[in-house]
Amino acid sequence: MPVLVVPDAEGGRLLPFSGSTVGERSVDSLATALAEDPVTRWVWSDTAAAYPPVLAAGTRVARCHDLALTEALLLGYDGRWGEPASVAAAWARLRGLPVPADQPPAEADERLTLFGPAPVRLPAGADPMQVAAAVYADQLDRIAATEQPARFGLLVAAESAGALAAVELTAAGLPWRSDVHAAALERLLGPRTSAGVPPQRLAELSARIGAAFGRRVNPDSPADVLGAFSAAGHTVESTRSWVLRKVDHPAVPPLLEYKKLARILAANGWVWQERWVRGGRFRPEYVPGGVVSGRWATRGGGGLQLPKVLRGAVCAEPGRVLVVADAGQLEPRLLAALSRDEAMTAAAEADDLYAAIASRSFAGDRARAKIGLLGAMYGQVGGGAATPLAVLRERYPVALHLLEEAARIGERGGLVRSHLGRTCPPVPEDWAPWDAAARSRGRFTRNFVVQATAAEWALVWLALVRTGLATVDGAELVSFVHDEIVVQAPVESGAAITELTRQSADRAGRLLFGATGVRFPLDVAAVSCYADAG
DNA sequence: AAACGAGGCGCC
DNA sequence: AAAGGGCGCCTCGTTT
Structure with missing residues (x-):
């Protein structure tokens, strides 16, 4: 009771x-x-x-x-x-x-x-x-x-279990070697400088950018950079990296390098370390239900956006190991399970779903299969996705229909639900279905059904892993990022926990969808350093 | 001085 | 290869 x-x-x-x-x-x-x-x-x-x-x-x-x-x-x-x-x-x-x-x-x-x-x-x-x-x-x-009380009940149980896990994760934090982090910063940026003074590497790059333009330019100011390119005879629509990469000008290489390093300094530099790392752990605050799709958010420190270049600082503590488990290709697999598209379910039996789809319809061109599938789930219509999309629509009509129906409902201002019944927000009071607004809403609802179902699969998975860990001495959840779980545990229990994450993924699939052919294979690695996983 | 939107980029 | 979904959070530059 x-x-x-x-x-x-x-x-x-x-x-x-x-x-x-x-x-x-x-x-x-x-x-x-x-x-x-x-x-x-x-x-x-x-x-x-x-x-x-x-x-x-x-x-x-x-x-x-x-x-x-x-x-x-x-x-x-x-x-x-x-x-x-x-x-x-x-x-x-x-x-x-x-x-x-x-x-x-x-x-x-x-x-x-x-x-x-x-x-x-x-x-x-x-x-x-x-x-x-x-x-x-x-x-x-x-x-x-509700229409599906058993499903909604599972959603409520998973959301509540997630809330427990979030409190535990917030209390635990992620093992963080500040010395390793500081060494990485110094290698990338040069020695630490006082507030307001750019580190050596940024100062050098800034000087090279100025030399290339023939005048001093503030690389942190998009307006200034845009003006400098314009004066140099290049019309660029923005200073986004992928736009600049196409511009043939000597300022571009140092500018791209500057942006990369300045980002690390601002987002995860020495100040960040002092603020968010305590007692050898990085401590973001996890916020379950913080995102409309049911994904979690974090408050503080950008906990869900740890740059890959700094993951070497995430090291298992002495005598312990990090079990890093990642549910690969989760969203297309859930699309197969949600839609019960037989052909896509057959592809989802493979370890590499994109490769399976590519071998059947794209002459083995995995990249095109992936672009097409992601485009279908995100609502991309043009560009390189157009042709693969047409191929997918022909070959996987049931799955594509589910997405297109979700988009159509959104375009009319309607509501869509995840598999377990999480419901997207309604349109604002003053919403009107003029073209751009309707299309944007359609892309949102199209993606919502997949992203929200992926979030609930992951929540159920997390809950099952958490329950299993209760019987393993010294094991603790230390990170959860959308479709990835990290457990720190004594070295000798690494294998058992690896197995636990896999069994939990299988069970999560069965709890949501019953018996389907869709598999949920994990990339799991027991490592001493986060950077060595995946 | 503080609040805010935009631009930008890290992650999934 | 192209620029579609969800976030958090930084800096810049303008408004309050």
């Missing part, structure tokens, strides 16, 4: 969810009480607020139901995306009271000082336990009333 949990300053209150108030008890320590019962699903308002103190006290929770995340999913399902989703708001809607706005999330730094759950703003006289019970009961009814 699920148990409702209402944290308070000292501990909290617990109530088995039976429809009555019988059996409520107060505990001095939630961590102790929750640790005594490793099977129960704990129902609470907000995992991000309730779980950190419990985890900090040493208790890992196996399962929960996050009322706020579930409320957001249910509101979205009804086309009410973005309405306040806190328990207080859900309760106010149930009672016909004014709905309080969601509180903005506390800054990460702020949260470290303000330890403990954020206050739930309920009207005076409302008992938080009764509110939680009422909202939970209502949510169960609404889940049961």
Whole structure:
């Protein structure tokens, strides 16, 4: 039986969810009480607020139901995306009271000082336990009333499990060798300089750019660079790298090099290290449900965008290994499973789906098969995707039809859903289906069905891996980026965890789609350094 | 001085 | 080869 949990300053209150108030008890320590019962699903308002103190006290929770995340999913399902989703708001809607706005999330730094759950703003006289019970009961009814209750229930469970994993990942952080990072920065940029002073390599490149133009140019200013090219007789539409690469001018090579290095300095330089690396770990804050498609976001440090050139700084700690598992070609595989296109499912039985498609329709030209398939999922119509798209439409009509139908619904301002029922946001009030807006919306909904389904597959995968890890001493999740999981574990359990990630991927596929021919092969490597994976 | 949009680029 | 989906976050340059 699920148990409702209402944290308070000292501990909290617990109530088995039976429809009555019988059996409520107060505990001095939630961590102790929750640790005594490793099977129960704990129902609470907000995992991000309730779980950190419990985890900090040493208790890992196996399962929960996050009322706020579930409320957001249910509101979205009804086309009410973005309405306040806190328990207080859900309760106010149930009672016909004014709905309080969601509180903005506390800054990460702020949260470290303000330890403990954020206050739930309920009207005076409302008992938080009764509110939680009422909202939970209502949510169960609404889940049961969806078109596919079993699927939506799985979505809610996965979203809630993800919230637990996110708190654990935020607490754990990613092993980070600051010395290795600093050495890489010095090799690329030169010795560290004080704030506002460009490092040696950037200064050199800046001088070369100025020499090539015959005047001083600020490479950080697109307007200045554009003006310099114009004065030199080159009309360039922007200063994007791929545009500049086509321009024949001596300033281009140092400019491209400058952009690359300046980016590393700004995004992941010495200042970044001081701000975001603590105790040998890089600590982004993971935000489940932070993206409309159900992907996670992170707050702080750009946690989902670690540049590949710096991944050498991610090193397993002594006696341990990093198991890096990546679900390759996830989106086209999910397209096959979603659409049940037989020909594409046959291709998805291969380890390399793009190669399988290429060998059947593109005379083995894998690159063209990939361009065509990505173009189909992203809504590209012209360019190099046009011809491969026509070939795919001929050969995989069922899969392509699913995408084109999603696009058509979007172009008309309609809603689409993922496989488990996550629903895209509605168009704004003032939206009108004029050409460009309709096409843009069509590309969004076309991509949404695939990206959101990929996100939920990955969430289920993560939840299964997390559950499996509970029985491996010393194993911890240290990174999750859309379709990649990194676990740090004692060297001797590397093989078992590799196997766990593979089995979990298979199970995730079966949980979402039942028995299909679509396989979800992983690239898994047990390494001592992140840079050595993949 | 602070807020904001645009341009740009890292990741998936 | 070409520029289509989702983000976070930097700098620049303008507006408030």
